[in-house]
């Protein structure tokens with residue numbers, strides 16, 4: 001599929017403060033992309049630049065092949081002519097308009113006559129199974145209904161692109177899970193190029209086929225959702241996407257002819273990873289997911305080949321299906337998710353090299 005959105009060296013500064021460093025990427029037609037990152041990293045800014053709600057400081061943006069912004073000359077296509085549907089975090093429904101008029105509003109802005117826009121808005125309500133809400137005001141809707149109406153309004157003029165800024169964050173946890181399923185189904189049916197901004201990695205991983213992790217205005221990692229989760233490239237990505245534990249160490253020489261990497265850790269132990277080739281002396285971090293750390297209490301043996309580390313627990317939290325145990329070790333603080341409850345007495349952790357990833361930064 002060709003790219004529907006293309007960013008070429010796009011930057012943004014507010015006064016002297018650079019918020020986005022040059023960003024160049026393409027977003028494939030029909031794809032579902034998650035723009036993930038911590039608060040303040042520039043996610044909303046990037047979405048606004050694509051939508052035309054804010055102007056870049058430099059670079060070029062194309063939507064559907066059309067140049068909508070360029071710093072060379074005066075190419076600035078206004079937001080309403082970019083073919084972009086936008087759902088705001090707060091939904092931003094017009095409080096004085098009924099649902100039908102809210103949904104018809106983008107058509108009004110585009111000069112569509114009253115009866116045609118109402119007919120189109122009704123069809124959209126029907127499509128999203130919202131017909132019974134047509135005559136209500138936004139304050140008469142639940143959070144989940146407001147969110148669906150906001151999405152219907154973004155879709156009514158058949159945009160080329162749907163941009164969603166944290167669309168689920170105002171919903172409570174249970175509703176959010178249901179809304180996530182609804183959104184995934186809708187996107188799959190419409191096959192509409194969609195970008196969702198979120199700071200929640202579960203949301204990004206479960207909805208999007210591709211995840212772009214932003215960090216302080218730069219792309220930290222960009223790839224298929226499974227790859228970003230399974231093979232984070234930096235310790236920041238490992239921590240942000242899935243809360244991996246990371247331990248500092250440095251690479252030691254290995255016997256000539258022997259592959260792999262040997263890492264000396266803060267607890268004085270060595271961990272040998274089978275893959276990779278990194279010069280001796282390089283400072284590295286070892287990352288391991290909380291579910292991959294083995295919780296060892298009375299009667300439970302470590303997997304053969306594991307490094308065993310004593311743990312001083314600071315919290316033991318029952319989560320329904322699993323236990324989350326957090327504590328201090330000679331490697332630093334470690335978080336473990338374990339299907340079995342920690343027993344009384346001394347607790348150790350088993351860390352197997354096969355479950356560890358090597359991070360260079």
Ligand SMILES: Nc1ncnc2c1ncn2[C@@H]1O[C@H](COP(=O)(O)OP(=O)(O)OP(=O)(O)O)[C@@H](O)[C@H]1O
Nearest residue numbers: 014017019037038039040041042043044045046199
């Ligand atoms: N109009 C503005 N003037 C000055 N600085 C701004 C403006 N808008 C955003 N910023 C700054 O730009 C940075 C990026 O903001 P942005 O809203 O894009 O972050 P975000 O990743 O979407 O964060 P959040 O998840 O908290 O919404 C922040 O440091 C913010 O303070």
